[in-house]
Amino acid sequence: MHRVVVVGGGFGGLQAVLKLRRAPVAVTLVDRRNFHLFQPLTYQVATGALSPGEIAYPLRAIFKRQQNVHVLMAEVSGFDLAARELHLRPVAGVPAPPSIAYDTLIVAGGSKYSYFGHDNWREHAAEVKSLESALVVRSRLLSAFEAAEVETDPEQRAAWLTFVVVGAGPTGVEMAGQIAELARDTVHREFRSIDTRTSRILLVEAADHVLTTFPPSLSARAARSLERIGVTVLTQRTVTGIDAEGVTIDAGGKTERIVSHNVIWAAGVTASSLASRLGELTGAELDRAGRVTVEPDLTLPGHPEVFALGDMIRLHDAALPGVAPVAMQQGRYAATVVRNRLRSRETPPFRYRDKGNLATIGRAAAVAEVKGLRLHGFLAWITWLVVHLYYLVGFQNRLVVIIRWTFSFLTHGRSARLITVDPAPPAS
Numbered sequence: 335m336h337r338v339v340v341v342g343g344g345f346g347g348l349q350a351v352l353k354l355r356r357a358p359v360a361v362t363l364v365d366r367r368n369f370h371l372f373q374p375l376t377y378q379v380a381t382g383a384l385s386p387g388e389i390a391y392p393l394r395a396i397f398k399r400q401q402n403v404h405v406l407m408a409e410v411s412g413f414d415l416a417a418r419e420l421h422l423r424p425v426a427g428v429p430a431p432p433s434i435a436y437d438t439l440i441v442a443g444g445s446k447y448s449y450f451g452h453d454n455w456r457e458h459a460a461e462v463k464s465l466e467s468a469l470v471v472r473s474r475l476l477s478a479f480e481a482a483e484v485e486t487d488p489e490q491r492a493a494w495l496t497f498v499v500v501g502a503g504p505t506g507v508e509m510a511g512q513i514a515e516l517a518r519d520t521v522h523r524e525f526r527s528i529d530t531r532t533s534r535i536l537l538v539e540a541a542d543h544v545l546t547t548f549p550p551s552l553s554a555r556a557a558r559s560l561e562r563i564g565v566t567v568l569t570q571r572t573v574t575g576i577d578a579e580g581v582t583i584d585a586g587g588k589t590e591r592i593v594s595h596n597v598i599w600a601a602g603v604t605a606s607s608l609a610s611r612l613g614e615l616t617g618a619e620l621d622r623a624g625r626v627t628v629e630p631d632l633t634l635p636g637h638p639e640v641f642a643l644g645d646m647i648r649l650h651d652a653a654l655p656g657v658a659p660v661a662m663q664q665g666r667y668a669a670t671v672v673r674n675r676l677r678s679r680e681t682p683p684f685r686y687r688d689k690g691n692l693a694t695i696g697r698a699a700a701v702a703e704v705k706g707l708r709l710h711g712f713l714a715w716i717t718w719l720v721v722h723l724y725y726l727v728g729f730q731n732r733l734v735v736i737i738r739w740t741f742s743f744l745t746h747g748r749s750a751r752l753i754t755v756d757p758a759p760p761a762s
C-alpha cells in the first residue's frame with residue numbers, strides 16, 4: 335500500500351487526510367497535539383466566551399471511522415528526503431518511533447507569531463494562536479480586573495485597567511472588541527472598588543488603517559464600530575518596546591509610552607520551522623516570513639513526492655493570505671494529486687478560489703467581503719456566525735457553541751471566565 339504521511343492536523347492537514355478517505359493508501363497523520371484546533375475562535379477562549387473543548391476536537395475522534403488513517407502524536411524534528419523518512423521526537427512524555435517512512439509526504443505545519451526579532455517581548459505580550467497561550471491570556475485579562483480591584487494606587491489601578499492589543503488585523507480587531515465587551519458589558523457589575531467600564535482598550539497598528547486586507551470602506555467602518563464600543567484605535571504607531579510596565583511606541587518620530595500591565599500580541603506571523611528545514615534541504619527559497627516557496631502543484635523543487643501547504647508556504651506567483659480557506663483548499667488539492675497519480679492522471683496547478691474575507695468586532699457588528707459583496711453590521715455578523723459554525727469540527731461543538739453564543743447574546747454573559755493558569759502577571 336502506498337504510504338502517505340501527513341504532518342499537521344490543522345486546517346490543511348485535516349483536509350488532505352479527509353480527502354484521502356477512499357484512496358488506496360495508508361495514511362499516518364503526525365501532530366504534536368492530540369487535537370485539531372479551530373484557531374479562528376481561540377480569541378473567544380482568551381476572553382472567556384468559549385471553553386477550550388468547544389473549539390478543539392481530538393484527532394482520533396475525527397478519524398475513528400476512516401480505517402486507512404493512523405494518528406501518531408509526536409513532534410517532527412527533521413526530514414531525510416533521500417531516505418524518504420521523517421524524524422520524530424516524543425511530546426508530553428508519550429514515546430514515539432525515532433523515524434517513519436513515507437512514499438508521499440504532505441507537510442502542513444502552520445505558522446507561529448513572530449515578535450519581529452524581539453523574543454523578550456513574548457513574556458509580557460502573550461498571543462492567542464495556541465490553546466495554551468489563549469488560556470494564559472484569559473488568566474491575565476481576568477487577573478488584571480482582580481488586581482485592579484485590590485489596588486489602592488490610582489496609577490497602578492489605571493495600569494491594570496489599560497489593555498493594549500498590538501496589530502489590527504482580524505485577530506487584533508476581534509481581541510480588542512471582545513476585551514471592550516468583557517470590561518463594559520460582562521463584568522462591570524461584579525466588582526465593588528472599580529468601575530471596569532473605565533478600562534482603556536488600545537489597538538495599536540503600524541499601518542494607517544485597521545484590517546489592511548479589507549477594502550478601505552469596510553476598514554473605516556470597522557474602525558468606527560471599534561470606537562463605538564470603547565476601543566481607541568491608534569494607527570501609524572510602531573511598537574518599539576514592551577516590558578512589564580507597558581509599551582513604547584514610535585508615532586512618526588515621536589516616542590509615546592503607554593503604561594499597561596496587559597499587552598496582547600496580534601502582529602506578524604512567521605512560518606513553522608519545518609518550512610526552513612525543507613528550504614535548506616531542497617534549495618527552495620524562503621520569504622521574509624520564513625515561508626518556503628513551492629512549485630505550482632505545491633511540491634518542493636526536485637521532490638515531487640513532498641508537498642508543503644498552508645501557512646508555511648508561498649506559491650511562486652501568487653501572494654495568498656495566511657487564512658484557513660487557503661490551507662484547506664491546498665490540503666484537498668495535495669490529496670487530489672496523490673489520488674490522480676495513483677491512477678496515472680495529471681492534475682492542473684493549484685488555483686485558489688477566494689470566497690471572501692470576514693472579521694467580527696463585537697455584538698452584532700462585523701465586516702465581510704463575500705464574492706465582491708461588501709457587508710457590515712448585523713448582516714455581516716450573521717454571515718460570520720454561520721461560516722464559523724459551518725467550519726467548526728464536530729456536531730457537538732457546533733451545537734454547544736450556538737447555544738453559548740445565543741446565551742451570551744441574550745445575557746451579555748461569558749461562562750468561561752476562569753483563571754486556570756498562573757498568569758505570572760508583571761510585578762507592579
Ligand SMILES: Cc1cc2nc3c(=O)[nH]c(=O)nc-3n(C[C@H](O)[C@H](O)[C@H](O)COP(=O)(O)OP(=O)(O)OC[C@H]3O[C@@H](n4cnc5c(N)ncnc54)[C@H](O)[C@@H]3O)c2cc1C
Binds near residue numbers: 646
Ligand atoms: C488567532 C488566530 C485567528 C485566526 N482567524 C482566522 C479567521 O478568522 N479566518 C481564517 O480563515 N483564518 C484565520 N486564522 C488563520 C488560520 O488559522 C490559518 O491560516 C490556518 O490555521 C493555517 O492552516 P495550516 O494547516 O497551515 O496550519 P495550522 O492550522 O496551524 O496547523 C498546523 C498543525 O501542525 C502541527 N505542527 C506544527 N509543527 C509540528 C511539528 N514539528 N510536529 C508535529 N506537528 C506539528 C500543529 O500542532 C498544528 O496542528 C487565524 C489564525 C490565528 C492564529
